Amino acid sequence: MILVYVNSDHGIGKSAMEVVTYGKKLGDVTVVTAGGASDADLAKLGQYGASKVMIDRNAKADDAQQLTRLVATAAAAVGAKIIVFSNDLVAKAVAPRLSVKLKAGLISGAIALPEMGSDFTCKVNVFSGKAFGNVKVNSDIKIISLLPNSIQPELTGADCAVENFDGAVGDIKVKVLETKIPEGEIPLTEAEVVVSAGRGLKGPENWGMVEDLAKTLGAATACSRPVADIGWRPHHEHVGQTGFAIRPNLYIAAGISGAIQHLAGVNGSKVIVVINTDPEAPFFKAADYGVIGDAFEVLPRLNEALKKFKAANN
Amino acid sequence: MKILVCISKAPDTTSKIAFSAGNTQFDENGVQFIVNPYDEWYALVRALELKEANGGNVTIITVGTAGDDSVIRKALAIGADDAVRIDAEPTDAYFTAMQIANYAKENGFDIVLTGKETINYNGSQVGGMIAEAMDLPFVSLAAKLDMNGNTATMEREVTGGVQVVQVNTPFVASCAKGMAEQRIPNMRGIMAARTKPLNVVAPASVDMLTSFVSYDTPDAKSSVKLIDPENMDELVNLLHNEAKVI
Ligand SMILES: Cc1cc2nc3c(=O)[nH]c(=O)nc-3n(C[C@H](O)[C@H](O)[C@H](O)COP(=O)(O)OP(=O)(O)OC[C@H]3O[C@@H](n4cnc5c(N)ncnc54)[C@H](O)[C@@H]3O)c2cc1C
């Protein structure tokens, strides 16, 4: 039996569909979740392969200790041998706790399905995306935390049953005073297309052309580290070895030199487009498509070309 | 206030990543080792700031072999009071966390800080594991940490935004960007570090739940296709028809 934890507090996101699809490829899937999602929304997870969704409406979806108890109780209830998370910020708090509670080996940052021969191994990102490792798990129960954008959601079934579940979640020790989530932005780690820019843009006042292009593409925006450090852009946009690691389908980088620490966070991207005035910029070596040119001219031109393309294809 | 900061050794961020012994081991040839940036820049420096403001003691702890001592001395040079090395190869996050949790339980700390993740294995596992093993609250990816008596107010990253939380000591937190500014050790610190206590402790017997069996490096990209900066229609065309990403 496969137990999949999904985050449903802000609706059913793409990462939820990914982990259910992933779980379905390993066996019969039960989903466990906390918080206040509607039954109708949760039932849709059946379309991606869940046989059943169990929800504990008393559990707080942002308390790691409660979620750990919830998932542990659910795992015992269904006799789960494999527990799957999406490797997001919730999983980073919950999965390690669960690993200790169940004495179950944790594979974090999985990017593929496990090999389940005589050994149970799974491929993960290591060295900040500069290499892959194959991790073997020795324990009876295994926990896999899957990197977002590692699998395409697949519609395979119909709506499933949704049951209320008592996860015996206990009390809360961490008091939440305030949660600030800007509305309407695509979370960077989930975005399929990311438009990113660096110091080559000269100043924060020039980010309009980056945002315009992102808007046309339905993309998230990102930046290099110095840009976040000098305060041109918010810290949560910083990608790279010491920022977020992302693996979108398309990464467009303008005015970024492509230092090894930057590449570490983005070289899992499927396709990379680099725009830089310097033909010697190291980023061109990691790029699929390169434009040697001035971002101030190329970005607006690319935006116009995309708009034209979208108009012709709608 | 007693603060324990978990420090790990990591390859310098500019290192070429290669493997040896039939791709089963990280090739340390020519690799410079540093204190894992999150542990040094954020966890350690914030711990020192809290000590400077409120008094107390900052102990650093590493699960590692004698080869890690130079990295430990570097962290002492930045200002930690003393160091503990649990003498074992830290190959599995569970093993590592249980060693640290054992030591922390026996020696009683108000706050245990880790970095957000190690830049080599990127598990982001050890902090949460320590918290569970000690049955303590865990605040992951804290970007701010202020103490008022025994109460900590922290800002932490959540999906798409930030959250402000409050928790009483004892607790465990992992530290991310925003927490503090990097400190460069001065000559006095480096001299003082030579004589600060570094206690080597034998490991407890703990099972390993996971092990790395092999590694690969990503395929080199085939060479870049250059597009005329005047002709962005061509780029759009390639992204649609060739790369199929739009
Ligand atoms: C321990 C450590 C960790 C680090 N972690 C990260 C990390 O996580 N992420 C990260 O990004 N960096 C990281 N760095 C920093 C990294 O080494 C580089 O300094 C940084 O990525 C450079 O940012 P940049 O490319 O924006 O700026 P620059 O290196 O200044 O490059 C600017 C580029 O813009 C180009 N340019 C200039 N004008 C134009 C124009 N008009 N049009 C188009 N192109 C133009 C230039 O040719 C140049 O290539 C880290 C460094 C260290 C030491």
Ligand SMILES: Nc1ncnc2c1ncn2[C@@H]1O[C@H](COP(=O)(O)O)[C@@H](O)[C@H]1O
């Ligand atoms: N061998 C180790 N010794 C001490 N602390 C460690 C060790 N490995 C990891 N840590 C701590 O745990 C954090 C998260 O590590 P990881 O789970 O490997 O990403 C690091 O930032 C360190 O603070």
